Amino acid sequence: MLQRLLLTGLLSGAVAGVVLTLVHLTMLQPLIAEAEYYEEQGSAPVAGVQHTHPGGISHMHSGGNIPHLHEQNFHIHAEGTAHVHAGATIGHMHSAQVAQAAHDHGAHAHDSSAWSPEDGLERSLFTLGANLLTAIAFGLLLAAGFTLYGGSINLVQGMMWGGAGFLSFSFLPGLGLPAELPAAAAGDLLARQAWWLGTAVASCIGLAIIAFGKSHAWRAAGLLVLVIPHAIGAPPAEAGAVGAAPPELAAQYIMVTLFASAIMWSILGLMAAYVHGRLAQDQTVTFAEPHAT
Amino acid sequence: MNEVKVLKQDAKPVALSQRLTAAVFGGLLGAFILLGVGFANADLVHNAAHDSRHAISFPCH
Numbered sequence: 001m002l003q004r005l006l007l008t009g010l011l012s013g014a015v016a017g018v019v020l021t022l023v024h025l026t027m028l029q030p031l032i033a034e035a036e037y038y039e040e041q042g043s044a045p046v047a048g049v050q051h052t053h054p055g056g057i058s059h060m061h062s063g064g065n066i067p068h069l070h071e072q073n074f075h076i077h078a079e080g081t082a083h084v085h086a087g088a089t090i091g092h093m094h095s096a097q098v099a100q101a102a103h104d105h106g107a108h109a110h111d112s113s114a115w116s117p118e119d120g121l122e123r124s125l126f127t128l129g130a131n132l133l134t135a136i137a138f139g140l141l142l143a144a145g146f147t148l149y150g151g152s153i154n155l156v157q158g159m160m161w162g163g164a165g166f167l168s169f170s171f172l173p174g175l176g177l178p179a180e181l182p183a184a185a186a187g188d189l190l191a192r193q194a195w196w197l198g199t200a201v202a203s204c205i206g207l208a209i210i211a212f213g214k215s216h217a218w219r220a221a222g223l224l225v226l227v228i229p230h231a232i233g234a235p236p237a238e239a240g241a242v243g244a245a246p247p248e249l250a251a252q253y254i255m256v257t258l259f260a261s262a263i264m265w266s267i268l269g270l271m272a273a274y275v276h277g278r279l280a281q282d283q284t285v286t287f288a289e290p291h292a293t
Numbered sequence: 294m295n296e297v298k299v300l301k302q303d304a305k306p307v308a309l310s311q312r313l314t315a316a317v318f319g320g321l322l323g324a325f326i327l328l329g330v331g332f333a334n335a336d337l338v339h340n341a342a343h344d345s346r347h348a349i350s351f352p353c354h
Contacts, residue, residue: 001307001311001312001315002314002315002318002319005315005316005318005319006319006322009319009323020348024344024345024348028344028347028348029344032344032347114336114337114340115336115337115340116340116341116343117340117341123344126341126342126344127344127345127348129341130330130341130342130344130345130346131345131348131349133326133329133330133342134326134327134330134331134345134349136323136326137323137324137325137326137327137330138323138327139323140319140320140322140323140326141319141320141323141324141327143319144315144316144317144319144320144323145316147312147315147316147319148312148313148316150307150309150312169349170349170350173350174350177350177352178350179347179348179350180347180350180352180353180354181347182347182354183354184354186352186354189334189352189353189354192352193332193351193352196351196352197332257347257348257349257350260348261349261350
């Protein structure tokens with residue numbers, strides 16, 4: 001029983017993870033690389049630049065090429081951090097370096113000295129590894145669902161299970177927290193992770209109640225469970241914060257991630273149903289009639 | 294020789310408790326891997342799985 005579950009999850013996840021990586025490297029990685037270009041552009045300080053904002057605020061600072069917004073004593077940097085200068089109003093001067101030292105961005109700081117994979121083959125291999133692990137994790141969850149269900153599952157039903165996975169782990173959490181390019185503006189990390197996980201779990205439960213509920217009352221309850229996380233709402237980014245990459249790039253990125261997830265979940269559903277079915281056949285009894293010739 | 298094959302059906306019905314045990318174990322294992330790859334905040338794990346996290350649309354950064 002457990003062996004069948006584990007094999008179903010491992011095999012379906014391995015196939016789905018490889019296909020996901022192909023889609024990732026051909027369609028997603030170029031967009032990530034482009035966003036990282038904007039991320040680096042945005043954070044590279046240059047010599048002091050005097051400039052004027054539409055509101056008539058004029059000032060000079062050494063990070064002059066960093067896009068930012070000014071509202072009197074309050075301003076927002078391109079990487080999504082906003083801060084208020086207590087006494088300052090119009091015409092103040094500061095450097096990007098000073099600003100960075102002076103404020104705490106809370107969520108988390110990237111330690112640039114920490115190890116990260118080299119661009120190129122090494123980075124692609126780590127992506128393959130992480131995608132494989134993620135797809136296997138999803139495959140195990142799917143196989144756990146099959147096991148709870150208990151009945152046999154044909155390929156079409158497998159696709160429907162995969163579709164439910166796509167809705168629960170990609171589409172519905174994405175309604176509140178769409179896929180982010182590097183250097184996107186976003187709210188507190190822990191709050192977003194909690195909302196994302198809560199939405200995924202609630203979506204699984206809600207869809208299961210709708211699919212297997214015996215009465216309209218149950219199905220209505222399932223719908224309610226689906227809606228609750230969205231009624232609560234995802235943690236927002238700070239007001240006015242914007243990412244470093246152009247919105248057109250971010251929009252395309254969201255579409256392509258949804259496409260990649262849909263491909264992964266379709267294959268996961270199909271493969272899991274196939275493997276699960278094959279392993280059941282192996283356990284099939286063959287009734288031989290005792291008096292056969 | 295006459296054989297009656299029963300396809301796509303388990304040899305014997307498996308008790309709910311047995312299925313529940315397997316499902317809980319498999320589900321926990323899946324959740325553990327998912328949280329490790331997608332949600333652990335350690336810098337090393339984050340950097341290694343960075344592009345995947347962005348691709349699967351896990352909250353990142």
